Amino acid sequence: xxxxxxxxxxxxxxxxxxxxxxxxxxxxxxxxxxxxxxxxxxxxxxxxxxxxxxxxxxxxxxxxxxxxxxxxxxxxxxxxxxxxxxxxxxxxxxxxxxxxxxxxxxxxxxxxxxxxxxxxxxxxxxxxxxxxxxxxxxxxxxxxxxxxxxxxxxxxxxxxxxxxxxxxxxxxx
Numbered sequence: 137x138x139x140x141x142x143x144x145x146x147x148x149x150x151x152x153x154x155x156x157x158x159x160x161x162x163x164x165x166x167x168x169x170x171x172x173x174x175x176x177x178x179x180x181x182x183x184x185x186x187x188x189x190x191x192x193x194x195x196x197x198x199x200x201x202x203x204x205x206x207x208x209x210x211x212x213x214x215x216x217x218x219x220x221x222x223x224x225x226x227x228x229x230x231x232x233x234x235x236x237x238x239x240x241x242x243x244x245x246x247x248x249x250x251x252x253x254x255x256x257x258x259x260x261x262x263x264x265x266x267x268x269x270x271x272x273x274x275x276x277x278x279x280x281x282x283x284x285x286x287x288x289x290x291x292x293x294x295x296x297x298x299x300x301x302x303x304x305x306x307x308x309x
Contacts, residue, residue: 139210141167142228142304144297147219147270149261151243152233153284158215160294165213165301168206172216175202190253196221220269228304230274231297232267233284 144167146158155171162169176182181199182192200222206212207226214222219230235243237258244254260266270279280300282293 139208139228140305141209141211142301143207143210143212143214143226144229144231144301145219145222145227146213146215146231146233146297147217148233148266148284149235149240150217150249150257151240151247152235152261153290154215154217154233157231157233157284157290157293157297158213160290161297161301162213164294164298165211167211167213170203170206170212170214172199172203172214175199190250194218217266218269219266220273222273224274227274228278229297229300230270230279231293232270232279232281233293234264234267234281235261235283236285237262239285 144161146154146161148154158169158171161167176192176194176199179198179202181195181202183195184193185191186193203214203222203226207214214227240261241254241258244257249257267281282296283289284293
Protein backbone atom coordinates (compact mmCIF):
# COMPACT_ATOMS: atom_id res chain seq x y z
CA UNK A 137 0.00 0.00 0.00
CA UNK A 138 1.65 3.23 -1.14
CA UNK A 139 -0.95 5.60 0.38
CA UNK A 140 -0.91 6.62 4.04
CA UNK A 141 -4.57 5.58 4.28
CA UNK A 142 -6.13 2.82 2.17
CA UNK A 143 -9.07 3.05 -0.20
CA UNK A 144 -11.92 0.60 0.28
CA UNK A 145 -14.47 -0.47 -2.32
CA UNK A 146 -17.77 -1.76 -0.99
CA UNK A 147 -19.72 -3.43 -3.77
CA UNK A 148 -22.64 -5.79 -4.20
CA UNK A 149 -25.97 -6.15 -5.93
CA UNK A 150 -28.35 -3.20 -5.39
CA UNK A 151 -30.12 -3.66 -2.06
CA UNK A 152 -27.30 -5.46 -0.24
CA UNK A 153 -26.56 -2.52 2.08
CA UNK A 154 -23.56 -0.90 0.38
CA UNK A 155 -24.43 2.70 1.10
CA UNK A 156 -25.36 2.21 4.75
CA UNK A 157 -22.28 0.07 5.36
CA UNK A 158 -20.04 2.53 3.49
CA UNK A 159 -21.37 5.53 5.41
CA UNK A 160 -20.82 3.78 8.75
CA UNK A 161 -17.32 2.52 7.85
CA UNK A 162 -16.30 5.99 6.63
CA UNK A 163 -17.60 7.57 9.83
CA UNK A 164 -15.87 4.96 12.02
CA UNK A 165 -12.52 5.50 10.28
CA UNK A 166 -12.74 9.22 9.56
CA UNK A 167 -12.62 8.46 5.82
CA UNK A 168 -14.54 10.08 2.95
CA UNK A 169 -17.58 8.20 1.60
CA UNK A 170 -17.98 8.37 -2.18
CA UNK A 171 -21.31 7.08 -3.47
CA UNK A 172 -20.59 6.58 -7.18
CA UNK A 173 -24.30 6.47 -8.07
CA UNK A 174 -24.78 9.92 -6.52
CA UNK A 175 -21.69 11.24 -8.31
CA UNK A 176 -23.01 9.92 -11.63
CA UNK A 177 -26.21 11.97 -11.16
CA UNK A 178 -24.68 15.06 -9.53
CA UNK A 179 -21.63 15.39 -11.80
CA UNK A 180 -23.33 14.12 -15.02
CA UNK A 181 -20.94 11.18 -15.33
CA UNK A 182 -23.34 9.42 -17.70
CA UNK A 183 -24.51 9.43 -21.29
CA UNK A 184 -28.23 9.76 -20.58
CA UNK A 185 -31.11 7.84 -19.07
CA UNK A 186 -31.71 4.17 -19.87
CA UNK A 187 -35.49 3.70 -19.92
CA UNK A 188 -35.30 -0.10 -20.06
CA UNK A 189 -33.11 -0.45 -16.95
CA UNK A 190 -34.48 2.68 -15.21
CA UNK A 191 -31.04 4.15 -14.54
CA UNK A 192 -28.38 6.37 -16.08
CA UNK A 193 -25.99 4.93 -18.65
CA UNK A 194 -22.74 5.13 -16.73
CA UNK A 195 -19.81 6.69 -18.59
CA UNK A 196 -16.95 4.66 -17.11
CA UNK A 197 -14.27 7.01 -18.45
CA UNK A 198 -15.94 10.06 -16.86
CA UNK A 199 -16.37 8.19 -13.56
CA UNK A 200 -12.72 7.11 -13.52
CA UNK A 201 -11.53 10.61 -14.40
CA UNK A 202 -13.63 12.10 -11.57
CA UNK A 203 -12.32 9.57 -9.03
CA UNK A 204 -8.63 9.68 -9.99
CA UNK A 205 -7.56 12.61 -7.78
CA UNK A 206 -9.65 11.83 -4.67
CA UNK A 207 -8.50 8.20 -4.69
CA UNK A 208 -4.83 9.13 -5.15
CA UNK A 209 -4.98 10.67 -1.66
CA UNK A 210 -6.36 7.55 0.05
CA UNK A 211 -8.80 7.42 2.93
CA UNK A 212 -11.92 6.78 0.84
CA UNK A 213 -14.79 4.33 1.05
CA UNK A 214 -16.24 3.95 -2.45
CA UNK A 215 -19.66 2.38 -2.87
CA UNK A 216 -21.01 1.09 -6.19
CA UNK A 217 -22.77 -2.01 -7.51
CA UNK A 218 -20.17 -2.61 -10.22
CA UNK A 219 -16.45 -2.98 -9.82
CA UNK A 220 -14.82 -4.36 -12.95
CA UNK A 221 -14.00 -1.01 -14.58
CA UNK A 222 -12.14 0.57 -11.65
CA UNK A 223 -8.33 0.31 -11.88
CA UNK A 224 -7.06 -2.38 -9.51
CA UNK A 225 -4.41 0.01 -8.11
CA UNK A 226 -7.09 2.20 -6.54
CA UNK A 227 -8.25 -0.23 -3.87
CA UNK A 228 -6.53 -1.92 -0.96
CA UNK A 229 -9.65 -3.77 0.19
CA UNK A 230 -12.73 -4.85 -1.80
CA UNK A 231 -15.80 -5.87 0.20
CA UNK A 232 -18.59 -7.75 -1.60
CA UNK A 233 -21.83 -7.62 0.37
CA UNK A 234 -24.13 -10.58 -0.17
CA UNK A 235 -27.78 -10.89 0.82
CA UNK A 236 -30.29 -13.72 1.07
CA UNK A 237 -32.45 -13.65 -2.08
CA UNK A 238 -35.78 -13.40 -0.24
CA UNK A 239 -34.46 -10.50 1.82
CA UNK A 240 -33.08 -8.82 -1.31
CA UNK A 241 -36.40 -9.25 -3.13
CA UNK A 242 -38.25 -7.54 -0.26
CA UNK A 243 -35.72 -4.68 -0.02
CA UNK A 244 -35.90 -3.94 -3.75
CA UNK A 245 -39.70 -4.08 -3.79
CA UNK A 246 -39.77 -1.58 -0.89
CA UNK A 247 -37.62 0.73 -3.02
CA UNK A 248 -40.33 0.71 -5.67
CA UNK A 249 -38.25 -1.09 -8.30
CA UNK A 250 -40.21 -2.53 -11.22
CA UNK A 251 -40.84 -6.28 -11.23
CA UNK A 252 -38.30 -6.64 -14.05
CA UNK A 253 -35.62 -4.71 -12.16
CA UNK A 254 -36.26 -6.69 -8.96
CA UNK A 255 -36.05 -9.96 -10.86
CA UNK A 256 -32.83 -9.02 -12.68
CA UNK A 257 -31.11 -7.94 -9.47
CA UNK A 258 -32.18 -11.03 -7.53
CA UNK A 259 -30.96 -13.19 -10.43
CA UNK A 260 -27.60 -11.35 -10.36
CA UNK A 261 -27.32 -12.11 -6.64
CA UNK A 262 -28.20 -15.80 -7.17
CA UNK A 263 -25.57 -16.04 -9.93
CA UNK A 264 -23.03 -14.17 -7.74
CA UNK A 265 -22.29 -11.76 -10.60
CA UNK A 266 -20.69 -9.04 -8.46
CA UNK A 267 -18.58 -11.55 -6.53
CA UNK A 268 -17.34 -13.00 -9.82
CA UNK A 269 -16.55 -9.49 -11.15
CA UNK A 270 -14.57 -8.70 -8.01
CA UNK A 271 -12.71 -12.02 -8.09
CA UNK A 272 -11.73 -11.43 -11.72
CA UNK A 273 -10.78 -7.77 -11.23
CA UNK A 274 -8.77 -7.75 -7.99
CA UNK A 275 -6.16 -9.84 -6.17
CA UNK A 276 -7.88 -12.62 -4.26
CA UNK A 277 -6.31 -11.61 -0.93
CA UNK A 278 -8.06 -8.21 -0.94
CA UNK A 279 -11.56 -9.44 -1.96
CA UNK A 280 -13.72 -10.22 1.07
CA UNK A 281 -17.35 -11.39 0.79
CA UNK A 282 -19.52 -10.56 3.81
CA UNK A 283 -23.15 -11.50 4.59
CA UNK A 284 -25.51 -8.55 4.78
CA UNK A 285 -28.93 -9.83 5.86
CA UNK A 286 -29.53 -8.28 9.28
CA UNK A 287 -28.74 -5.27 11.45
CA UNK A 288 -26.39 -7.55 13.40
CA UNK A 289 -24.58 -8.34 10.13
CA UNK A 290 -24.31 -4.61 9.39
CA UNK A 291 -22.79 -3.83 12.79
CA UNK A 292 -20.44 -6.82 12.62
CA UNK A 293 -19.38 -5.90 9.06
CA UNK A 294 -18.58 -2.30 10.02
CA UNK A 295 -16.49 -3.48 12.97
CA UNK A 296 -14.76 -6.16 10.85
CA UNK A 297 -13.94 -3.78 7.97
CA UNK A 298 -12.71 -1.07 10.36
CA UNK A 299 -10.51 -3.66 12.09
CA UNK A 300 -9.03 -4.83 8.79
CA UNK A 301 -8.31 -1.24 7.74
CA UNK A 302 -6.73 -0.33 11.08
CA UNK A 303 -4.55 -3.43 10.74
CA UNK A 304 -3.52 -2.37 7.23
CA UNK A 305 -2.62 1.12 8.43
CA UNK A 306 -0.65 -0.29 11.38
CA UNK A 307 1.24 -2.66 9.10
CA UNK A 308 2.08 0.20 6.71
CA UNK A 309 3.96 2.14 9.41
